[in-house]
Amino acid sequence: MDQVDRKLLSLLKNDAKIKYAELGQEVHLSAPAVHERIKKLEKNEIVQGYTIVTNPKKLGLPLCAFISVTLSNITLCKDAVLHIEKMKEVEECFSTAGEESLFLKIRTRDTDALEQLLVRLRSIKGVEKTLTRIVLTTHFERTALGE
Amino acid sequence: MDQVDRKLLSLLKNDAKIKYAELGQEVHLSAPAVHERIKKLEKNEIVQGYTIVTNPKKLGLPLCAFISVTLSNITLCKDAVLHIEKMKEVEECFSTAGEESLFLKIRTRDTDALEQLLVRLRSIKGVEKTLTRIVLTTHFERTALGE
């Protein structure tokens, strides 16, 4: 992992369809050299995969929210996560420090769908309460990169 | 946007490097037909782009946290966002309902770097206080798709 690899990652983050020849120009290497470096990044699981970025609004999921879920007992966490994992509206799920709680990022069609989701969440064993933070404006959502 | 398009999006989310011929097999269409559909999805900005998924830990950013930033005055929001946008540690930035506040997802190298980030945040005009939720476990982070 040197400066060249970091540059390659940055360029690929921005557009994974960029040609190897163009990558080569950017880092002053040939296409095969770029190829070899990227394969190594994949092998080392620094690059975990390739994906598309979709527009949630155009897919009918304009509502975004963060929900903190308070659990009565931390030992119920693993089981709760299994239930939550099945809920397609939940995009991300974390355990956070501070309270014994889970923290979710979700997307739904509308507030009705959000309410239904909350009902389902509260029906999970060990879930004591939920606190919802509805997103009004997404200022930016960039993909993590240390550069 | 029909069922076939949704299937294509799902497959591309999972692996954007999948061959058009293979996509065709999955949805019982030819490669050119798949090509045409994907180009249309891109034109309609349903597919916004192609990117790589990187491993934050292997990139030296193992610490993830959510920070809620309370502003003294909602009119200072736009200005604060401009400052926050320059902070490379901040991955996502939202305005949320409830309090007059911003909500951030961040990644840093360690707690020292987190503390430095908090100091910088508090030095922004209008920032009254911050509340940090450190992520202990990432149960899952999947990419949003209504399927």
Place this chain on the structure above:
DNA sequence: TTAATATTCCGAATGGTGTTCGGATATTTA
């Protein structure tokens, strides 16, 4: 219902790009 238009699809051909390979150069290890 018929006609006209637009959309979606396929097979075949093509052009471009990822990938492989051998060998040269540089870097690291012993």
Place this chain on the structure above:
DNA sequence: TAAATATCCGAACACCATTCGGAATATTAA
């Protein structure tokens, strides 16, 4: 210093995205 390893390049190859013409289907208009 010598051996081993890693990195690189140009050239050739193989594969896949893309283009194209035309057929089939669906949609709209008359």
